[in-house]
Amino acid sequence: MAYIPEEKIQDIKDQLDIVNIISDYVELKPSGQNYIGLCPFHNEKTPSFTVSRNKGIFHCFGCGAGGDSITFIMKKENLNYIEAIHFLADKLGIFLDTGNVDKELYEHRKALLRINEEAKYYFFQQLLTYELPKQYLSNRGLNKSVVNKFMLGYAPDGFDNLLNYFKDKNVSTDDLLELGLIKKSASGHLYDAYRNRLIFPITNNRKEVIGFGGRTLVDDRAKYINSPESIVYHKSKNLYGVTNFNSISKKDKVVIVEGYVDVISLYNYGIDYCVASLGTALTKEQAKLISRYTKNIYLCYDGDSAGQKATERAIQIFKEIDIQANVIELPEQLDPDDYIKKYGKDSFETLITNSLNSILYNYTKLLKNYDLEDINSKSQFLDELVKLLNEIDNKLVQDEYLTRFSKDLNINVDSIKTELTKQKKFQPPSVNDVPKVNKVNSNSKFIFLESIKYYLFNSDFELRSKILDSTSFLEDETKFFIPTIVFIEENELSIDTTLKELEELKGDSNIKKILRTVLFIRNRDYYTEEENIIRFLNSLKRHVLIIERDNLKEQLILLQESEGLSEGLEKSYTELANKIFKIDSLLKSI
Structure with a gap:
C-alpha cells in the first residue's frame, strides 16, 4: 500500500466527525456535552460507551476500549492503521492509493464499485429466475439462507444479456471492460464475459463487491473464470469468504481451503470460519490479512499432488510471518466439499482437532516417502x-x-x-546473524528488528534477566523497547532517526514519550551497574504511571461532562478517582 504523507493523514483527521463515524455502528444519544450508547465491543444492557465530539475521542467505562475515530475503525473493522486511514478517506471522498489526493481517480473507483454492486443484484435476480442454477444448488444440498448469505448469482446463456442491462442504465462499456464483466472480440464485437455460469461475488473486508468468480454449469472448457486485476480488485491481496471474519475472530481459528465451493459447502454444514485464496496460491498479503483475525491457522487443501504443493507453500508463507500453520489431512483423496457431505460436521471438526502442526506434517510426509x-x-x-x-x-x-x-x-x-x-x-549466515546496523532507514526495518532480536538473545544473560524480570509493570509491547534502548545506545543511533523508525513500526505516542525520557545515556557501562539499572527502571515506571494517570483523568472528565449518570457510571467515576489517587501515591514513592 502506498505511503501516505503525514500532512494528508492530518487533513483526514481534521475532517472527521467522530459522532458521525461511530453513529454508523452505535445508536448514540446526547448526554451533556457528550454522547452515550451501548458499547459495540462487549455485551452490556446499560450504556457505558461515551463519545466526545469536541475532543474527538470515545471511551467505554465497561470494557476500557477507547481512542479516536481511527482507533474505532481499526477495532471495529479489524483493519491496520493505514487501512483504517483509507477506509475513512473513502467516507470523505478522498482517494489515496497514489499517495496523493486524486479526486478523479477516487470517483472512478467508486463508480466501478457501484457497477459491481449492481451486477451482483442482476446475477442474483437471474438465479431466482432460471431453473438450471436452482437445480444445481439443490443437488449440492445448499440451503437458501447460504445462497443469500453469499449472494450467489447466475449468468444466463446469451452473448449480451448483461451488456444490454447496463446499456439501459447508461453505464460506460469501457468501465464494464475494465471490470471484466464484458469482453471485446478480435473484430471489435462486445459480449458478456460470464455465460451459463454460477456467479460468486467477491467482497473485501469493507463489504464492497470487488470482483466475481464464475463456475460453468455446462460443458465449458474453462471450469472457472475470474475478474481481471483492476483498481478495485487485487486477487493477491484479497480472499473469498471475508464475510466469515466475524466468526473467525469469535472462534479464534480459520480453515483455509482452495475454492469458493469449499467455503460455501463448509458454511452450509456449520463450519463458518473458512476462507479461500482467489485462484492463486496463498500470498503473504493474504496470510497477513488472515493473521489479523486469528493466529490459529488450519490448512485444508485437496489431497492430490497440487493440494500438497499448495500446503507446502502455505506453510512456508505463514512461517515467514512467524506463524506455525496446522494441516488437516483429508482421506480418500477427497476435497473439503466431498468430505463434509460424506461424513458431516462432527467428523470434520474431529479432523481439525487431530490436525498436525507443520513440523509433524512434514515428518509424517517423510515417513511416507x-x-x-x-x-x-x-x-x-x-x-x-x-x-x-x-x-x-x-x-x-x-x-x-x-x-x-x-x-x-x-x-x-x-x-x-x-x-x-x-x-x-555448512549453513550460510542469515540476516539473524547480523548483530548491528549502523544506520536505520525506511528500507531496513527487517534488519533493524532482527538486529534487536539478536542483541536481546546474545547480551549478558544475568543483566538481561534482571531487566526483564523487573518490568512486570509494563505491557508486552513496552518490554520490547528495553533491549531496543540498549541497542540504540550501543550503536549510537540518532534519537530522532530512531523515533521516526519506531513510529512506523509501532506508532504508539506513549511509547515515544517513554523513549524520549530514557534515551539520554551514552555510556554502555551505565547499564551494567545495578544502581543505575534500578534508576533506569524507576524512570521508565514513573513515566508509564504518568501516562496511565493522564488517561484516567481524561476518562474522568468525560464522565463529569455526562449528565444523569446511571448507577453503573457513578461507580466507574468512584473507581477512576481511586485509581488516580493510588497512582499519585506510587509516584511519590518512586
Missing part, C-alpha cells in the same frame, strides 16, 4: 529429517522433537545431534 527398511533410503530420510529439525529456531522445541523422533524411529538421539551439528556448519 522413504522405505526405512532400505539402508540407502533410510540414510536419505535421516538427511531430510535433520534438515527439518534444523529449520526449528527454538532450541527447546527442537530438543523436544529430537527426543520424540529418536524414540519413534528407535535411533540414538546423539547420532541425530551429531548430524544436526554437521549441517549447521
Whole structure:
C-alpha cells in the first residue's frame, strides 16, 4: 500500500466527525456535552460507551476500549492503521492509493464499485429466475439462507444479456471492460464475459463487491473464470469468504481451503470460519490479512499432488510471518466439499482437532516417502529429517522433537545431534546473524528488528534477566523497547532517526514519550551497574504511571461532562478517582 504523507493523514483527521463515524455502528444519544450508547465491543444492557465530539475521542467505562475515530475503525473493522486511514478517506471522498489526493481517480473507483454492486443484484435476480442454477444448488444440498448469505448469482446463456442491462442504465462499456464483466472480440464485437455460469461475488473486508468468480454449469472448457486485476480488485491481496471474519475472530481459528465451493459447502454444514485464496496460491498479503483475525491457522487443501504443493507453500508463507500453520489431512483423496457431505460436521471438526502442526506434517510426509527398511533410503530420510529439525529456531522445541523422533524411529538421539551439528556448519549466515546496523532507514526495518532480536538473545544473560524480570509493570509491547534502548545506545543511533523508525513500526505516542525520557545515556557501562539499572527502571515506571494517570483523568472528565449518570457510571467515576489517587501515591514513592 502506498505511503501516505503525514500532512494528508492530518487533513483526514481534521475532517472527521467522530459522532458521525461511530453513529454508523452505535445508536448514540446526547448526554451533556457528550454522547452515550451501548458499547459495540462487549455485551452490556446499560450504556457505558461515551463519545466526545469536541475532543474527538470515545471511551467505554465497561470494557476500557477507547481512542479516536481511527482507533474505532481499526477495532471495529479489524483493519491496520493505514487501512483504517483509507477506509475513512473513502467516507470523505478522498482517494489515496497514489499517495496523493486524486479526486478523479477516487470517483472512478467508486463508480466501478457501484457497477459491481449492481451486477451482483442482476446475477442474483437471474438465479431466482432460471431453473438450471436452482437445480444445481439443490443437488449440492445448499440451503437458501447460504445462497443469500453469499449472494450467489447466475449468468444466463446469451452473448449480451448483461451488456444490454447496463446499456439501459447508461453505464460506460469501457468501465464494464475494465471490470471484466464484458469482453471485446478480435473484430471489435462486445459480449458478456460470464455465460451459463454460477456467479460468486467477491467482497473485501469493507463489504464492497470487488470482483466475481464464475463456475460453468455446462460443458465449458474453462471450469472457472475470474475478474481481471483492476483498481478495485487485487486477487493477491484479497480472499473469498471475508464475510466469515466475524466468526473467525469469535472462534479464534480459520480453515483455509482452495475454492469458493469449499467455503460455501463448509458454511452450509456449520463450519463458518473458512476462507479461500482467489485462484492463486496463498500470498503473504493474504496470510497477513488472515493473521489479523486469528493466529490459529488450519490448512485444508485437496489431497492430490497440487493440494500438497499448495500446503507446502502455505506453510512456508505463514512461517515467514512467524506463524506455525496446522494441516488437516483429508482421506480418500477427497476435497473439503466431498468430505463434509460424506461424513458431516462432527467428523470434520474431529479432523481439525487431530490436525498436525507443520513440523509433524512434514515428518509424517517423510515417513511416507522413504522405505526405512532400505539402508540407502533410510540414510536419505535421516538427511531430510535433520534438515527439518534444523529449520526449528527454538532450541527447546527442537530438543523436544529430537527426543520424540529418536524414540519413534528407535535411533540414538546423539547420532541425530551429531548430524544436526554437521549441517549447521555448512549453513550460510542469515540476516539473524547480523548483530548491528549502523544506520536505520525506511528500507531496513527487517534488519533493524532482527538486529534487536539478536542483541536481546546474545547480551549478558544475568543483566538481561534482571531487566526483564523487573518490568512486570509494563505491557508486552513496552518490554520490547528495553533491549531496543540498549541497542540504540550501543550503536549510537540518532534519537530522532530512531523515533521516526519506531513510529512506523509501532506508532504508539506513549511509547515515544517513554523513549524520549530514557534515551539520554551514552555510556554502555551505565547499564551494567545495578544502581543505575534500578534508576533506569524507576524512570521508565514513573513515566508509564504518568501516562496511565493522564488517561484516567481524561476518562474522568468525560464522565463529569455526562449528565444523569446511571448507577453503573457513578461507580466507574468512584473507581477512576481511586485509581488516580493510588497512582499519585506510587509516584511519590518512586
